[in-house]
Structures are given as C-alpha cells and as structure tokens.
Amino acid sequence: MADDGKPALPPYPEMIFTAIDTLNDKNGSSKAKISKFIESKHGDLPTGHSMLLSHHLNKMKDAGELVFSKNNYMRPDPNSPPKRGRGRPPKPKEPLPAGYVPPPPRPRGRPPKPKDPLAVAAAKAAEGLPKRRGRPPKKAARAAAPPPAGAKRGRGRPPKVKPAVAAVGA
Template identity: 55%
Template sequence: MAPDSTPVLPQYPELILAALEAIGSKKGANKSKISRKIQLTYGTLPAAHATLLSHHLNRMKATGQLNFVQNNYVIPDPDAPPKRGRGRPAKPKKPVPEGAVKSPPRPRGRPANPGSKPKAATPTVSGEKRGRGRPPKPGKKVAAPVLLPSGERRGRGRPPKVNTPVSAAPVGA
C-alpha cells in the first residue's frame, strides 16, 4: 500500500487556538481570518473545512474555550472571573440536617381564596336536577307555560312566520 500524500492535520480545536495565538489581536479574529490563517499555515485542507471550522467554533464557544465578542472569537482570560448568567442569582440554600422530613412541594397555580367554600356536586334541596341558567328569586311567581289553543306547549324563541294564501286579486288593480 502506498502512504497517503496528504499531511496529517492536528485536531480542529488545536488548529483554531494556534491560529488565534498567531493572529495575536486583543480583539480576537472572525471566522474568515481564522480560516485564512489555518489555510496559510497548513496549505491543503479537507473539502469540508468550512463546515468543520464552524462546528468546532460553535462547540468551543458553548464549552467556554472561546468567547464570542462583537462577531470575533477571543481566547478567554484565565484570570477573569466567570460570566454570570442572566437574572437574579439563586439564594444560598441552608443545609438540611440528616433525618429531617422534607415537606411536600407547594402546588402549582394560584392559591384558592381563603374566604371561598369548596364547591361540591350536591343535589338541590328538593332533590331535582337543576336547570340551565340563573335560578329564580325566592318568593317570585313562576310563569306557567304558554299553551296554544290546540293544547300544545309553545316552543322557545320567536314563532315562525305563517304563510297564508293571499286572495287571487291582481296586484296593482
């Protein structure tokens, strides 16, 4: 077998850190400057160089190996304090003594009004099922259902129009 003529490249994180150190700018360098520096140093690069570089830059940024400031990648200062996340920091927790019983967590949502009574599905006083709508006021007479001359109950809502035949007189006579 013939040995490969392609040079062996170091791992991409090493390439990126070496390129940033070679550039030596305090403000760092953007992706195109890093890529150009790697290409000038090592010559021939793999076909997927741009994809590999983007992937490793994003991974190094996520793990904290690089900082991303004003569209430039910068090697973080080891003496600088770590950046704090957004929002208010959490309160320090008191140590719990061993053998202590932990109370259950608070329920989610808005607490119930202390003055309200819990609603129970109890039947009405008379034992009948309640109808829809607002119940009538006590002591007020309830109207009897309207009966038609034929003895039927009238339905709810407006009655339909009744089409009555008109006399056979011509219109406009």
C-alpha cells in the same frame, strides 16, 4: 478510518487555539483569518470546513473558552471575572440536615372531591346487581313536586294572555 499515510487532523478547538496564538493580534482574529491560517497549515480539510469552524467557534464562545468582540475571537483575559448568565442568579440553597427524607411531591392536578358516604354505600350495594334496561327513573327530588292543581297543560307554547279591557264611560 484507514491510515493512508496522511497525518490525521487535530481537533478543531486545538487548531483554533493554535491559529489565535500564532496570529497574536491584540484585537483578536476574525473567522476569515483563523480559517485561512488553518487552511495554510492543514491542506486536507473536510468539505464542510467553514461550517465546522463556525460551529466550534460558537461552541467555544458559549463555553467561555473564547471571547467574541467586534467580529474577532480572542482568548479570555485570565484576570477578568467569569461571564455571568442572563437573568437573576439562583438563591443559595441551605444544606439539608443529616438523615432528612423530603416528603413525596404533591400529585398534579386538582384534588378529587370528597365522596358522599351514602352514595358510596349504595354503589357498593348495587355493584353485584345487573344493570336495569331502559332509561333510569327520574330523581326523587323532581318527582316529589306535585303538578299544579289547575287544568291539564297542553302541548306547545301557551297562548298569550290578553288583559281585560274595562268599559269606557258609563
């Protein structure tokens, strides 16, 4: 920025503190009062002055530099305890002994299943062979069961078996 002969604006937090201290209201100063004071003291304000003022007031309020009560901003009482955040406070951490190296963190996710040593050996043995064409053969456990000894099964759903009707009255 080039110096045009105008005095540079001080930072917003500094202007806000000056306004609150000069207005010296026991209940604090509203955003409108702070804004009017800054406008009267510094005529050449940026176009987004109200948004900048709101941003800095909120930022200072969250940091604990200002106290917000009944739509008024004021400096915090030096004798008051610091404001505590929401939720349960964290437990105090015990210091680690000197020379202690924590173990590496566990990997994320479910641990892998233990591998069958026979399957691993078979996979390593077949690794060098080229893959066979076509559909792989069925597993040995299913092929070992022999088909029923009766008639050969046909295609489709089998017909419903009707119970034999006994002769009535003899």
